Amino acid sequence: MEPVRSGCFCAFILFLAVRLRAADCAKVIVGDPFKIPISCEPGRLLRDLGDDGTREIATGQSGQWKVSREEDRDRIKIDSSNIVFTHTLYTDGGIYELTCSTSGTKETIQLEVVVASEKSVTQGDKVTLPCYFKTIRGTGLPGWWERNGNETPADRLTVSTDWITTGDLSLTIDGAQPEDSGDYFCYTQDGKRSGNPAAVRLTVTEKKSHQIISSTAAPGNIFTWVLAAILLVLIVALLYLWCCKLRNDRVKL
Incomplete structure (x- = not known):
């Protein structure tokens, strides 16, 4: 290339x-x-x-x-x-x-x-890549990000609209994917100023099948435990009522 x-x-x-x-x-x-x-x-x-x-x-x-x-x-x-x-x-x-x-x-x-800051996340997570510039009185050159030599696409990527005022050009990736892994640089339009940190190396780990199964099965597990707890309470209540009935029958005798 x-x-x-x-x-x-x-x-x-x-x-x-x-x-x-x-x-x-x-x-x-x-x-x-x-x-x-x-x-x-x-x-x-x-x-x-x-x-x-x-x-x-x-x-x-x-x-x-x-x-x-x-x-x-x-x-x-x-x-x-x-x-x-x-x-x-x-x-x-x-x-x-x-x-x-x-x-x-x-x-x-x-x-x-x-020196690159390093970030590691799991597939599907939201991640923010830090980048800060020193701006004076809300003025400064336009800035942007590149990944592996190419300007980052807008899809799933956002930066603060008032970064020139705050100095915060951090990049947020919503739902990170393995193909988002790489070296990210933020810089100003003239290319003479680097942000702090100057680079971020992002690693996105692919979510394994057992992680997907466990995460999707979690709500079902909670429902099962709740149902089991309700049944246990009902059984205890029935046993209590049965014991009370036996006691009353003995008193009558």
């Missing part, structure tokens, strides 16, 4: 492995894999450290790419066409530059690593 791109617009790419092109800005959840395509050889992948200069992440020459630092080799791997961060760290966020020595071209990747 092709990545979402729009110039310097920070597209929220929610794939488990994110593929990028030049001048892309991506968000990835901490701990998820992250891929940077290798488009040339020889070349270098550098990370911009700001005032501290740059750090070499990987180099490619003589038909082979390799990870530069020994301490990175346990979690950064090279396959036939990608540099793969197998387990993205929060500190991996920043600007990366892939330089092709032969052509002199450069590809810039701005990576933001975010």
